[in-house]
Amino acid sequence: MKLWxxxxxxxxxxxxxxxxxxxxxxxDPVVEQRxxxxxxxxxxxxxxxxxxxxxxxxxxxxxxxxxRTLIKAGKTDAEIKTFLxxxxxxxxxxxxxVKPTTWLLWFxxxxxxxxxxxxxxxxxxxNQHTTAPQKLTDEQRTKAQALLQNxxxxx
Amino acid sequence: xxxxxxxxxxxxxxxxxxxxxxTRDPKEIPSPLxxxxxxxxxxxxxxxxxxxxxxKDMLGKxxxxxxxxxWCVACRYEHPILVEFAKSKTIPMVGLDYKDQDAAGIQWLSxxxxxxxxxxxxxxxxxxxDFGVYGVPESFLIDQAGVIRYKQIGPFTEEVIKDTLxxxxxxxxP
Amino acid sequence: MIPEIGHFALILALGVSLSLGLIATVGGxxxxxxxxxxxxxxxxxxxxxxxxxxxxxxxAFFTNDFSVVYVAQxxxxxxxxxxxxxxxxxxxxxxxLLWQLMLSSWMLAVSLFSRQLPAxxxxxxxxxxxxxxxxxxxxxxxxxxxFLRLSEIPEDGRDLNPLLxxxxxxxxxPLLYMGYVGMAIxxxxxxxxxxxxxxxxxxxxxxRPWATAAWIFLTLGIALGxxxxxxxxxxxxxxxxxxxxxxxxxxWLVCTALIHSLAVTEKRGLFRNWTIILAITSFALSxxxxxxxxxxxxTSVHAxxxxxxxxxxxxxxxxxxxxxxxxxxxxxxxxxxxxxSFALVSRETFLLINNVLLATAxxxxxxxxxxxxxxxxxxxxxxxxxxxxxxxxxAPIMMVxxxxxxxxxxxxxxxxxxxxxxxxxRPVAIxxxxxxCSLPLLAGKWHALVAMGLTLSFWIxxxxxxxxxxxxxDKGPGQVTPLSYWGMHIAHxxxxxxxIGVTMVEGYEAERDVRMGxxxxxxxxxxxxxxxxxxxxxxxxxxxxxxxIELTQNGKMITTLHPEKRTYLSSTMPMTEAAIHSRLSGxxxxxxxxxxDDSTAPAWAMRVYHKPFVTWIWFGCLIMALGGTIATLDRRxxxxxxxxxxxxxxxxxxPPGVTRRVNV
Numbered sequence: 001m002k003l004w005x006x007x008x009x010x011x012x013x014x015x016x017x018x019x020x021x022x023x024x025x026x027x028d029p030v031v032e033q034r035x036x037x038x039x040x041x042x043x044x045x046x047x048x049x050x051x052x053x054x055x056x057x058x059x060x061x062x063x064x065x066x067x068r069t070l071i072k073a074g075k076t077d078a079e080i081k082t083f084l085x086x087x088x089x090x091x092x093x094x095x096x097x098v099k100p101t102t103w104l105l106w107f108x109x110x111x112x113x114x115x116x117x118x119x120x121x122x123x124x125x126x127n128q129h130t131t132a133p134q135k136l137t138d139e140q141r142t143k144a145q146a147l148l149q150n151x152x153x154x155x
Numbered sequence: 156x157x158x159x160x161x162x163x164x165x166x167x168x169x170x171x172x173x174x175x176x177x178t179r180d181p182k183e184i185p186s187p188l189x190x191x192x193x194x195x196x197x198x199x200x201x202x203x204x205x206x207x208x209x210x211k212d213m214l215g216k217x218x219x220x221x222x223x224x225x226w227c228v229a230c231r232y233e234h235p236i237l238v239e240f241a242k243s244k245t246i247p248m249v250g251l252d253y254k255d256q257d258a259a260g261i262q263w264l265s266x267x268x269x270x271x272x273x274x275x276x277x278x279x280x281x282x283x284x285d286f287g288v289y290g291v292p293e294s295f296l297i298d299q300a301g302v303i304r305y306k307q308i309g310p311f312t313e314e315v316i317k318d319t320l321x322x323x324x325x326x327x328x329p
Numbered sequence: 330m331i332p333e334i335g336h337f338a339l340i341l342a343l344g345v346s347l348s349l350g351l352i353a354t355v356g357g358x359x360x361x362x363x364x365x366x367x368x369x370x371x372x373x374x375x376x377x378x379x380x381x382x383x384x385x386x387x388x389a390f391f392t393n394d395f396s397v398v399y400v401a402q403x404x405x406x407x408x409x410x411x412x413x414x415x416x417x418x419x420x421x422x423x424x425x426l427l428w429q430l431m432l433s434s435w436m437l438a439v440s441l442f443s444r445q446l447p448a449x450x451x452x453x454x455x456x457x458x459x460x461x462x463x464x465x466x467x468x469x470x471x472x473x474x475x476f477l478r479l480s481e482i483p484e485d486g487r488d489l490n491p492l493l494x495x496x497x498x499x500x501x502x503p504l505l506y507m508g509y510v511g512m513a514i515x516x517x518x519x520x521x522x523x524x525x526x527x528x529x530x531x532x533x534x535x536x537r538p539w540a541t542a543a544w545i546f547l548t549l550g551i552a553l554g555x556x557x558x559x560x561x562x563x564x565x566x567x568x569x570x571x572x573x574x575x576x577x578x579x580x581w582l583v584c585t586a587l588i589h590s591l592a593v594t595e596k597r598g599l600f601r602n603w604t605i606i607l608a609i610t611s612f613a614l615s616x617x618x619x620x621x622x623x624x625x626x627x628t629s630v631h632a633x634x635x636x637x638x639x640x641x642x643x644x645x646x647x648x649x650x651x652x653x654x655x656x657x658x659x660x661x662x663x664x665x666x667x668x669x670s671f672a673l674v675s676r677e678t679f680l681l682i683n684n685v686l687l688a689t690a691x692x693x694x695x696x697x698x699x700x701x702x703x704x705x706x707x708x709x710x711x712x713x714x715x716x717x718x719x720x721x722x723x724a725p726i727m728m729v730x731x732x733x734x735x736x737x738x739x740x741x742x743x744x745x746x747x748x749x750x751x752x753x754x755r756p757v758a759i760x761x762x763x764x765x766c767s768l769p770l771l772a773g774k775w776h777a778l779v780a781m782g783l784t785l786s787f788w789i790x791x792x793x794x795x796x797x798x799x800x801x802x803d804k805g806p807g808q809v810t811p812l813s814y815w816g817m818h819i820a821h822x823x824x825x826x827x828x829i830g831v832t833m834v835e836g837y838e839a840e841r842d843v844r845m846g847x848x849x850x851x852x853x854x855x856x857x858x859x860x861x862x863x864x865x866x867x868x869x870x871x872x873x874x875x876x877x878i879e880l881t882q883n884g885k886m887i888t889t890l891h892p893e894k895r896t897y898l899s900s901t902m903p904m905t906e907a908a909i910h911s912r913l914s915g916x917x918x919x920x921x922x923x924x925x926d927d928s929t930a931p932a933w934a935m936r937v938y939h940k941p942f943v944t945w946i947w948f949g950c951l952i953m954a955l956g957g958t959i960a961t962l963d964r965r966x967x968x969x970x971x972x973x974x975x976x977x978x979x980x981x982x983x984p985p986g987v988t989r990r991v992n993v
Contacts, residue, residue, distance in 0.1 A: 022843035022851040022860075025922075025934050032842070043713045045184060045289040048630045049571050051715070054564050058254070059289055062280045087287035089187040094715025096700075101709050105700050109693035109722050116685045124678060127670050159662045162606055163655035166613070170648055172699070175706035176626040177640045184711055 031071050038077055039064060041094045042084065051094065186287050186306040193220075193295065193303045194285035198275035201252055202261050208249070208275045214301050217327045218247045219320075221271070221294040222283060224255045225263035230292045233310030234267045240316055241270030246324055250274040253283050253291050296320065298327050332397050335385025336476040339466060342378040342429075345371060346462035354456030357449045358524065365452035372436040372455045375462060379433040383426055386475050387417050396482045399423060399475045405488035405899060407870035415499040416489045421623060421633040422475035427502060428619075429465045431510040432458065439514060439539070445967070446535055453521035454514075461513055464646045472639050488870070488899030497557030501550060505577060508547025509615045512580050515540040515587060516612035519605045520654055523661040528601040533594035536608070538966045540591060544584045545957040551577050552950030563905035563920045565838075565938050567946065570719040573631035575698045576618030579691050583611040586687040589680050596742065597669050599677060602662045603684070609658065613651040614691075620647055626702060672744040679737030683730060690726040694719065731785040731828065734821055735792040757795055761788040772837055772941075782832030789825035793818040816960025820953045827949025833915075833942035840939075844925055846932040854939035856917050857881045858890075863933070871897040873906070876921050876933065880910060892921040892935075915941035 026032035036053050042063075044055035052060055063084070070080050084092045096102045193210065200206040221237060223230040241248055250271035252260040257276060264274065277283055286295060296305040305323055307315065349371035356364025386399075390413050395401040403420045404413055418427040436458050443451050469475070518536040522528050554577070559567040568574065587607040594604045620626070623633050624640025671677040697714045704712045735757075739750055765784025769775045797818060800810065843851045845860045852858070862877035878890040890908035897904065910917040922934025 020848055020850055022845045022849040022935070025842045025844045041715070041717050043715065048632065049628050050630065062284060066284055086187065087284060088289065089184060089711060091184050091711040091713050094713050095717035096712050096714055101704060102712070105696060105714065105718070108696055109689060112692055113685070113689045113726070116689060120681055120685055124671070124673055128672070159659040163652065163659055166651055166655055170644070172703055172706050173620065173626065173644055176702040177624060177637055177644065179705050181626065181628045181701065181705070
């Protein structure tokens with residue numbers, strides 16, 4: 001009897017200690033984590049440019065609730081995004097889909113970079129061929145010095 | 156000469172787009188459901204003592220689904236126009252009381268008038284989500300086959316009813 | 330009475346700026362000394378009048394003069410003094426007045442610190458800036474007058490937006506505007522040079538300190554804005570690629586390219602046309618930013634109350650200023666081929682690469698920001714372009730920039746040998762890779778992106794340290810290291826530190842979202858939080874619920890944190906005041922949520938974060954700004970014009986490819 005009492009007391013202390021550890025706010029932290037990852041790439045439709053993950057707007061709360069249901073039903077990320085796009089259009093995606101309308105957006109930067117690098121190399125090469133280092137005559141040298149005096153002291 | 160005009164040309168194009176942008180509203184989200192079948196739903200009737208409305212029952216008719224709420228300010232501007240329109244008995248109208256309390260909804264209708272053939276409630280907003288509702292009021296014109304033909308974002312005005320809605324209804328049910 | 334004085338001062342200012350713009354510019358065109366002499370006093374008079382006007386508006390705020398519409402909209406009798414003054418720029422009209430004040434302050438600075446510039450240059454620069462002022466003053470007087478009166482004086486004002494009632498509002502807009510508006514100075518120099526027909530090394534030397542000064546302020550303004558968002562918004566984010574954030578970042582990117590391009594134009598007389606374009610573009614982007622924020626064309630959390638009329642005006646202004654400059658450029662850009670050439674492996678090439686990369690980065694950010702507008706204008710639907718796009722596009726470009734940054738600072742002008750560079754940099758490269766790839770293992774989990782970020786940061790830091798060490802060792806007696814040398818290295822290391830912060834936070838931040846009752850604890854990254862008390866507090870114009878949280882680490886007590894949830898008297902929206910404990914190694918961040926009434930014992934939603942090295946982000950920016958400041962103080966920018974034809978000190982005779990002095 002005494003042993004049983006002691007065991008009960010020990011068990012009580014144990015559970016009391018556990019009771020002090022704060023429980024996660026979400027019902028299911030794993031689902032919640034996945035929700036946040038997906039929702040960070042989605043737009044809150046009624047906010048002035050906020051993600052669905054952080055917004056406290058009513059519609060955002062409703063949509064997050066919907067997404068939780070979908071996640072628990074085993075839908076993939078793509079299916080969840082399609083669910084929202086079907087109802088609200090592509091405006092809801094913060095990562096614009098790659099399609100002909102957005103080719104300029106997604107490929108523009110890299111094409112611009114390649115184009116600029118190509119032009120740069122071509123310019124450098126051309127510059128080297130056309131301007132060969134020239135020797136100054138004495139007259140040109142004195143003229144240059146006079147000019148330098150007038151503008152600024154040399155670097 | 157030609158190469159140095161390129162920056163000016165690029166800037167000119169940019170200006171044109173910015174000018175066009177001034178005429179657009181970046182917060183308006185057009186519906187992707189136009190031309191697609193309206194979501195099928197069942198909903199409790201407001202004060203129907205347990206009666207249930209099935210959207211499938213509306214097949215074969217052209218009808219208007221109007222979302223509203225007792226907490227919605229803009230709905231008060233739209234409501235008299237809807238009440239007036241309902242008098243012409245052109246098409247059946249179904250009201251969707253969005254994220255509201257039953258008592259408040261009933262009180263609001265008795266105060267501002269009831270243009271609806273039937274009013275249903277969407278307490279948790281699920282039906283709204285299926286329709287892509289992001290604010291109230293929003294309205295959907297649905298045809299005989301159950302396809303959404305038009306969405307009105309924000310309150311109706313008399314011009315929209317006269318110039319857009321009625322002609323479209325006439326087209327759908329000659 | 331005072332607001333009327335303020336209003337009148339603005340009208341007078343318009344007159345002065347118009348006269349300044351016309352007289353000084355035409356005077357410079359025709360080389361009329363008497364007209365050009367108007368430039369400096371004109372700019373100073375403009376500053377005085379703008380300051381007077383600004384003072385009147387501040388007075389109206391400070392004395393709670395609610396008969397002024399703007400004060401009634403943005404202030405309240407219970408608003409603390411500090412915010413009453415900062416509230417002057419809390420709304421659209423007042424912020425425009427702040428803009429104009431900053432512009433005239435820069436003009437004042439130019440009028441005072443330009444003794445070494447020829448009179449033609451000064452009068453043209455101030456003339457152009459005067460014309461820009463005309464635009465802003467007209468805009469204010471016609472569409473956005475801060476001094477309009479109400480016929481019925483309300484008992485109290487509507488109050489300043491609670492989000493803005495924070496010390497951040499006192500510093501962020503003024504600093505940011507100093508930077509934004511500062512872009513007008515190199516712009517004015519560029520226009521003056523185009524009007525002059527003279528695009529040479531001298532012009533570049535004169536513009537450079539002004540461009541750098543504007544860059545410094547913009548760096549600080551953006552950094553402060555980011556830090557403010559971090560501690561104010563309650564969820565620990567510090568950059569969202571919001572259109573208005575991008576609007577301030579774009580001029581920064583282009584200005585960074587500009588100060589590097591100016592280096593080449595100053596030293597070697599090359600890239601002149603490109604430098605002019607950069608100078609025009611950075612100010613154009615400032616104006617574009619003004620347009621985006623105030624016209625309603627894009628949705629943003631930062632947008633002022635929007636009005637299409639204002640949008641039209643700014644667009645016209647943008648068209649005139651930028652269109653006019655680019656037209657001038659098309660007509661006057663130097664058709665003379667620059668007289669120098671340089672090898673493929675040379676400092677010039679690396680600076681050009683820097684420019685190409687930064688310009689591409691800026692173009693990409695601009696593309697992403699404007700794309701929704703573009704698609705909508707073409708009736709192709711509505712799109713959103715958010716952080717996923719910008720991060721995907723911007724981060725790789727920045728990494729390449731960091732890679733070349735080091736090589737550029739090592740390379741010699743005109744001609745260098747690839748083999749030699751590799752030899753000098755190989756040990757640094759190896760050390761960076763070793764450090765960068767091994768440190769993530771110590772921190773916990775290994776992420777490729779973290780390793781890359783750290784490697785590049787160490788690449789910059791070690792390379793700079795090694796170069797400085799070698800330079801000090803090889804320095805001859807009496808050889809002076811120019812301040813710009815130190816500035817360069819310090820600024821570059823600032824970037825590295827910033828990137829370390831970004832990398833570590835993105836890689837290792839941890840958060841827990843929990844429900845806490847009295848006495849409950851939660852642990853994140855070794856830090857333990859315990860809720861010990863919940864109370865209420867009354868502020869000057871708000872009521873707050875305050876939690877007391879004990880922070881311990883490994884059982885040792887560190888501090889007590891007090892996150893709050895405030896309800897301001899003027900608004901129903903509750904505001905979170907997060908509690909942050911900052912250390913060099915990272916921040917601990919607690920955000921109090923709603924009270925949860927679904928349990929028997931009282932409990933509250935609480936979010937706790939650990940953000941490792943997050944303050945390094947803003948420290949890095951501070952160091953960047955410090956580097957810029959040191960560089961601006963370099964003596965060569967303050968050298969006076971020689972008054973007579975005195976013979977030069979020594980003939981410059983450095984053969985190409987070999988330089989004894991330090992490369993800057």
